[in-house]
Amino acid sequence: MAEILRVVSGPTASRTTVIDLLSSVNVLSNFSAPAPRLRRSSVSSFQADGSVDAATAWDDRELAITFAVQGSSEDQAAFVSQILGRTFARPCWLEFQGGTSKPVFFRTRATTLDAVEDYGPSNPGVRLITVVVPADPFAYGLPETGTTTVSNDPTATDGMRFTITGVKGDVPAPVNLSLSFSAGANRMLVASSTHGALDHVSVLSDSTQTALWAANGYVATTVAGDSTAIGSSFRRFTGSTVNTPAATVNFSLSQQTILPGDYRIFLRAKSATTGVRIAIRNTATGALLDSGRELPTTGWQWIDFGVIRVPTSSRRATPWSPATTTTDTLAATALITAPSSSTVIDLDHVVFVPAPGGDEEDGRLLLGRWQRDGTPTVPQAQVDSVSESLWSPGAWDLNWSAAGGFPLVTPAATNLVVIMPWITSYDSKTVSTTVNWSYHPRYLTLRGD
Incomplete structure (x- = not known):
């Protein structure tokens, strides 16, 4: 499979190409995307062996890309250099596929071209361009999706919960939830857990x-x-x-x-x-x-x-x-x-x-309420765990609180997701919630599952 390196509209199956960075003139000479470094805030003393991590977080990833420009003239080489400079001067979604069956996507930050080697005097139109691009820590996969219906009766097989298994990626990923209530709700609880x-x-x-x-x-x-x-x-x-x-x-x-x-x-x-x-x-x-x-x-x-x-x-x-x-x-x-x-x-x-x-360790619990007086009820709610926001059509004042953060799904684990809606003045065990869930796998390597 031919290599792919292009700027796209987003990491989705329906993405459109903004600009293809490879052509007969512009050839990929090298692409390096080493795994991000795990940063630690550790505490140690002479009273105990070793140290204790107070907090950890993944550092930004750096992509090192080298292009071999083989233009027919200096003007063509200069034009390709300008296109590359403009592309990496602002954040973008960069799609890469290096022979694997599926691509990965990087969310890049603005940067400049690091080096331009011009061979114009002896080889007009030939240049070697190197750029080091800062990006989010993870390589993102195409979205994984699913649909399920959750009953409000805890004794039912699907009562108040469902599970997501076979999660792809290397590290926990935020999971987005689109909720449709069979009866209008004015409050809800959403929790995710790998414990119990x-x-x-x-x-x-x-x-x-x-x-x-x-x-x-x-x-x-x-x-x-x-x-x-x-x-x-x-x-x-x-x-x-x-x-x-x-x-x-x-x-x-x-x-x-x-x-x-x-x-x-x-x-x-x-x-x-x-x-x-x-x-x-x-x-x-x-x-x-x-x-x-x-x-x-x-x-x-x-x-x-x-x-x-x-x-x-x-x-x-x-x-x-x-x-x-x-x-x-x-x-x-x-x-x-x-x-x-x-x-x-x-x-x-x-x-x-x-x-x-x-x-x-991976538990999350989210409580939401529409309008301060609890009305009106709404038929839907959107839990956007990536941007950490909760919204609903028709709710002009929405309040929420999150313990531990928004819902996550973890690879190599059974992920429990709990859904509890409240209707206006009473609870009904016959209420159900249709859940459409999605997440983007987060990879430390360029491709895994």
Whole structure:
């Protein structure tokens, strides 16, 4: 296959050629693109052997290109030199294919011609032109794409998550997501992880917990046959007497097999009474993590309780002691701040979303909300991880926060992507999200898979 070196409109299959840098007059004499250097910010002292990397980042790549100009006259050679000078004087997408089955693309920065050897006196029209071009660290491949549909029911096979495997490239790459909601959404969570999985468990109440609720004036029952509930059943706690103000009453979750780590906890709950608050803690007798969240009265909602270490006392994974799955019981405490004899608390399901930090080196978590008052709902959202932006048609004021950064996919790993949309006033397990994903492989070499 003939060598290709040209400036193109972008790294896509439908790219157009801006200028072809090779011709019968302009021949590629040498093309060198060594791998970028990994920069480290390391900390060391005499109190320990070796050093610890505080941060790492890939340095820019330098492309060394030599052209052999074989013009028929000095004017033609000068014209080719001018074209090359203009081309590299501004950033561009440079496509290179050196005999491999697929090309790679470099995002270059502006530079000047480094050397021009003119053989005009003895060989008119012959020149040797060398240019060293700074570029992004990686050679990018053509986009890899896929489409999937994600259910809002965590118990479904595709519930709230999907996986991307067989990721090409040498290093993690940002993954762009185009989301279409079957019902308009006003908030959403998007997370990516190579650690663990999306775990979920239904709420239960054993005899000990039921007694604690009863001591504070509540009766625990199981409501079955409810099509709006996850698994069609949930736990209901109903006030039977005058409830104790700020009562401490517990519920528990079944023994859950889970990979130890940091998880963002979401509880699906609702209440018929305004002012009921609930706070989650890790153990039945442990301290409260915060003052809790107020339960919605408009219908089921996923309530965000932030990041919790699960199991409570689990050690963090290290290269010497990788994490292994274990079982743990998560306990929760309900704080009743507006007690009355008619207080009703409905608790349905809990999901554990792997959170960035700690054991999760490649984890990312993104929370988005359209308009400050949460309206209107939108049918679509675009997660542009390359430019780190989130936008949606029709949303004039969009707020987002990202822990660890925007979603990534990692080669040689199973990449979990979690999608959780919220609709305006309640959550529905029948909502689905169509996801179109894409990423550009990032290569340290000129070509791999």
